Amino acid sequence: MTLDTAPGPAGHEDDDEDVAVRRPAAVEESSRASRQWWDRNADEYQEEHGSFLGDDRFTWCPEGLDEERARLLGPAGSLTGLDVLEIGAGAAQCSRWLAGQGARPVALDLSYRQLQHARRIDLGRAGVPVALVQADAAALPFADGSFDLACSAYGAVPFSADTAGLMREVHRVLRPGGRWVFSTTHPIRWAFPDDGGEEGLTASGSYFDRTPYVEQDDRGRASYVEHHRTMGDRVRELVAAGFTLLDLVEPEWPEELTDAWEGWSPLRGKYLPGTAIFVSRRN
Template identity: 45%
Template sequence: MTSPSHANQAYWDSDAANYHAEHPDYLSSFYWCPEMLHEDQAHLLGDVSASSVLEIGCGSAPCTEWLQSRAHFATGFDISRGMLNHAAPGLPLTQADALSLPYATGSFDAAFSAFGAFPFLANLDLALGEVSRVLKPSGRFVLSANHPMRWIFPDDPTDLTAGISYFNRAYVEQDRDGNLTYAEFHRTIADWFKALQGEGPYLIEDIIEPEWPRELTTTWGQWSPQRGEIFPGTIIFVCRNSR
């Protein structure tokens, strides 16, 4: 059976052009989430002027591109060659799987993921362990992802009726032969805490739930002003490597 990694690699390869056509503003700079929280405003990575920084699941790497003139060194990786092909020329990017990082132990001062990789990984613990391995001791790790509360609502961004179990941890699509073509994985708040800090290699320093800006009228996939007015769509964990 096709693994989630191979299924999602093929999915994002095929959807890369469409994804970029649908989200030009979001992909124009370093935004953490559909609420358009910018790193220049949030400073979640802190001062990176002397830091080596790794972006996890970088897609076409607008965040890594933004960091080029601000960090001592910034690089990123993504499993999808199709997404990487949309990156700006000359960026130091790698095609890789988050479950097996091609970097030496202790290579980076900071690592981050802005809606990249983690929602599509069945083995969250392995991926978080790999990030911890390539981070220096006490290195910063920042992760933004779908807020667990968003999972209980359908894809229609105008539908405010919760109808999906919060405790259903996966959504998959298959072709007629039963081969996996897409996989997305849900974590509850408790799941995230256990994976990051409870049984994981990090200390959580902050949790951020960005509010939907009143001036933002854009619908972004399942994120919309109607939903953003009443519940969070994004969760951001700011952590330190405890290994």
């Protein structure tokens, strides 16, 4: 699971030499930037958020909605014996939870360093390690109809320049009737600054501006890229790829959660949705 800690226009410039811009970013550039960013920041990310994510918890979003309660993948007991692909798995926390439910998960991530953290966690635990695969979600290295279910908690989808192609790839590797459930930044947040305080409550851009958010060095080389799609874009991509949308979940911020994930905060959570979870089924 890789919850992005700073989506959208305001960004998270952690390198003094990088600047944030809005400009086109093609598939290859976006993929390379994502791989390098997560390899470079995986250690800090896991150290900062590891306790929230746990080692074997399936958390959908910064709002803390977990699959144990939400059951978006299916009712309790229904995962036993299923072949499951987790896309953008990070340190494979969600996949370990799936294994605990009797599923056979494969944890896929673009970042080698994130998968090293997955292996580190597995080495400190008893039981069978989770199967790990390093690959781009836009070119899944699996045969047609390899999986019964696919899921992603903030992995791959926000960073892909070709999410329509990504949806087709997921459709290809799923068996008929298989679910595809993914969480991503709620599209409305792209109209607001990525600020957990009062400034984050005032729209500063157009919801319809799909120009990618890019952090780049003084030579214009992207170090981080994130892509915006409207809610309608997401639905149309799913339908065009051959999925039926079963549900669209917009988790509310729970009163008991006082921690903040950069622009996700109790204040903003009172007024704006931070996450959209799409629940779909392969036709």
